[in-house]
Amino acid sequence: MKKKNLMKSLTALVLSVLVVLSLAACGAKPSDGGKDADKDGYTVAIIKQMDHASLDEIADAIAARLDAIAQEQNVSIHYTITSGQGDQSVLKQLADQAVADQVDAIIPIATTAAQVSAVAAEDSRTPVVYAAISDPDTAKLTGIDYVTGTSDALNTEYILDMMLAQDPGVSKVGLLYSLSEPNSTKPIAEAKAYLEQHGITCVEQTANTNDEVVAAAAALISAKVDAVFTPTDNVIMAAELAIADDLAKAGIPHYTGADSFVRNGAFATCGVNYTELGARTATLAYQAMTQGMDGMEDYYRMDGGIITVNTDTAAVLKADYSVFAQMAQLVEVTTTKD
16 A cells, blocks of 8 residues: 555655756757747858858857857857858758748848848848848848848958059950859949949959859960959859969969958959958847847948958069059968858
């Protein structure tokens, strides 16, 4: 009899514990805002358009700043970093998954990633805080109340001024870019207008894959251009290591839209600091998550004004770039294969 009573008591105790655990588990479910069980916790999906030095630098800077904010504010911020590998269907899957996971913010890096994320978040109104969009207006990312971010808008005229300052005798310039990159549309148009105004012949080559970029660079070498200009074009950036040596050995300086090109062998650029841009983007994302999007601007343009020169490439070109030091802050780098 005592054994039966004991068994009944143990069974009741076990059932009571299970009920308590069940209730606790219900309480731990994420809230509608996508937060963790910890009421001060936030989740963020960082989505790179593809893998290459510029976007990797930005993603790393975003992650570092989110970590710093978490420590400063004594909150937990959980984030994932994924890459669409340059494939729009993959980008859509990543953005849709982020919305399904009820993240508190999506941080897409580069134009196509931002466009896809904005569409994916249309119903949920999940804050989309993009990074490194050269022309948010042309990309149709303005006027959306749940979308903001940072712009690395290029000062095309200034970079071409650098080109002429370094070599006033330039008479033929190659424009190397991808037709699939919205980032390139406006600066290429600006470059054409600038070159026409200065009586300089323009030779265009476009490419959408690494092999096509290599072929396009070879065509510009055959055309005997005096210099090549590429804006912040992700497709060309991904192939910079494959073309930098050939251009330099042919005596053709490659002027580009970002310092990551230069670290991978291009000659020079004048643009924004992508580590600073990533940090600013993370700060904006935290503001959107904690304070909402009201009062936030369509986008925030980052200041440029930093000239970066690859000294390895300059040596191959036998180029004197001392004039750049008179134009802006000058940073010298060597080639890194990242």
